[in-house]
Amino acid sequence: MFAAHQITLDDLLAVECVTSVPGALTVLYLMSRGFSFVLLPARDRTAPPPSVPRFCRQRLTVRGGLSADAAEISLLHPDTFLEISRVADHEPAPNLADRTIGHLFLRTSGSFGTPKLAVFTHDQLLANSVLSLARTRLTAHDRIALPVPLPHAYGLGAGFLPGFAAGASLRLIESANLLRYLEHERAYRPTVAFLTPTLCAMFSRHTSAQDHYRHIVVAGDKLKRELFEAAELRFSRVLNLYGTTEMGVIAVADAARTDGPRSATVGPPLPGVELRLDVPELAAEAPTGAGVIACRHPHGFEGYVEGDGRPWTGEPPLRDGWYRTRDLGRLHDGECLEVLGREDHSVNRDGRLVMLAEVERAMERLPGVERAITVVGRETLRGRDILAYCSPCDGHELEAARLRNACAGVLPAYAIPDQIVITSEIPLLANGKVDRRALATAAAAARPSRRPNEQGTM
């Protein structure tokens, strides 16, 4: 099939990958043959299709298994699940000439534009992946449920590749939701599952214990204690994991240990991974004892390239091998890492990092908006609520509902503030900076949420 499309090892490929066996086979094939490729999320009806970087010559699309014609898919015939097309505006990137073989480009999150790409060699990614086995203790006897996306660092590097390397059985669950997960759970009786906090909250709605589980692994924002306890009743044990696209898994709790601060922390760093806690930029606003987590990893990424393949022009992400995560953390007993959030006014929403400063800048470009200040509100299944305080330009009147609709034109759906408050005066501190703490306090006092059905804790 590759020969028919004149694909050679020198071609950089873009792969739109669904979380399915055909998706996994495609990734394994490309890695085993040494192809360099960019991993893109599967197309989803609710979002525009992912843009294919122009430096890729061909686009490979793995067909979803939930469509009406899914029955035609045969693993023996790649043409039943793989579509190959030329990238129309292809333009080679000269700076990538030495990376056309054996590299993987992973999209990072955190900006609304074209995301920058983290570059790994296949060898480093594989070495990175198996490192976590020392803690997750996956074996050939495990049945692993993977309802998290395969084309992301967590699904691929923490779930799929280690499970595959351990010889475990794997169940890839496409477009996972509560209904589909429960169906797979009944049929497959997993011993291990890799979840996000949102999936964990949804699946722990009833705490009926399922005794086939050994443990689940959860990555992302820290679970509240009540949810951690409910999840331990249902899944027998919860292993908190911490990692980044750039460094892969940094720390994860040990499946064999029952002691220690398991609910609050993500365990000690993996063998060979060094941690450092730097003084935060806004030290006064950080929790006691917290520092910015910097990490040196024996099998981390090589560096960034821009989303279009051009050389990265931002700050060098690695200094002496150290990568500054911008996450705040502190150590318990000098060993176990607790992750406390971000140092840079950003929140996780729908699994994507939203920089609040970017939301503010986008809103300030809307007609009639003089100033927009955002603060984070309570926790919901989608992440933290975003509240925006907006002051009108002189001579303009703003209306909250209309402003919120206008946001849809300048912000992706997951970054639109949940609530907008129109105010003529934004509170300022003596030094002239916005008093965000006063706004957050005011926001917390004036709830009724737009969504009364949501539960902050579960």
Place this chain on the structure above:
Amino acid sequence: MNAKLTGTPTEVSSQQPAAIADIIGELKRLLVEDLDARITAEMVTDDVRLLESGLGLDSIVLYEFITLIEKRFGFEFADQDLGTEIFENLTILAQHIHTRTAQRLRAAAS
């Protein structure tokens, strides 16, 4: 893995009892008014698919919908009852809710 249709909903809708029609009406209201999912009344018909090719409810909206149903109709879905079949469309879902609420009423009466 596949959410295949188990019945033909259009056959049912022409002869559904008033109770089912009421439940469908209430479910439509929950979808359009109570969920923040940009679903309009025109999009919601008795037999539109709730997942994928139909309304395409994402995992969180679907979860919120399930929670709202439980609150509104006063029962909890057992995990073993939850699957893609009963959430195929509003007609099938309303029949399931009708059965569950009728059971509850009978249990309360006896």
